[in-house]
Amino acid sequence: MTSRTPLTAHTLVKTYGAAGTGTTALAGVDLSIAPGESVAIMGPSGSGKTTLLHCLAGVLPATSGQVIWAGQDLSSMSEGARTGLRRTDFGFVFQSGQLLPELPADENAALPLMLAGTPRAQATDTARRWLAYLGLGGMESRRPGELSGGQAQRVAIARALVGSPGVVFADEPTGALDQQTGHEVLGVLTEATRATGAALVIVTHDPGVARWCSRTVHMRDGRIVSEDRTPAAPAAQPVAPAAQPVAPAPQAGPTAQPGAPVAPGPWPAPTAPYGPNGTSAVGGSNLPDGVTVVPR
């Protein structure tokens, strides 16, 4: 599990193309994302949202400025070092899952662990726990072509979370789904991410997304021009009745002892979903037994 640390951008500039004649996609962005915080990035087309997400995630090197994660400046790291960091510290969910079509759901979800060197059996075992937690129990062997769009996005969410990242980056994760399915997937993404203690950064055009995030930043012409904080949801009740399935612990699997309340492995206690009515998007039926849900 990666350390819990803020992710900060300082005076971030990104220019595509030749200096002086290229497009300035980021024109000096300052942003700090706290551990466990969920941040929506909104703004008109071309305002720099995806570029900001890619620079924060170390997918793209900034032209100038810094992105600091765990005491390191991503902008000054080599491409190889950034690739390694992305595998261990970050998770990604894209508009359409980008799952590998030839692999079953459990192997798709297990990929980050396998890439990091976890033996296949252990990796797929952890991935299956995640799939069950996200409501896909029994679908582990299905290939992406045998899943609905919403189910495929849940596999992508499992894949993003399976390695216990410090930050999950999602670029229009519901953009290819109908509104209802999209909101279900968004609820699953925000709640499951919150349960692990990871931060979440979502690029979206959907204003409704703010309901699920603790903060929304608005971009225009490569700059953050405003931000809103979402009022904390009312305190939720403990959600899990007895004898529920156990949430997957990172890599090691569940830590529950028979008969004992189940804590979600080494994670911090989950906090309340910001979704409508404070209900559990992952499904109260799947949240770990004994977990007390409190607002952030």
Ligand SMILES: Nc1ncnc2c1ncn2[C@@H]1O[C@H](COP(=O)(O)OP(=O)(O)OP(=O)(O)O)[C@@H](O)[C@H]1O
């Ligand atoms: N690879 C690239 N090469 C050149 N220019 C690019 C590249 N990627 C993005 N841009 C430009 O950078 C600016 C910001 O693009 P970006 O994709 O970050 O915006 P966005 O807010 O995510 O847009 P959208 O909502 O349409 O996805 C735009 O003017 C875009 O044309």
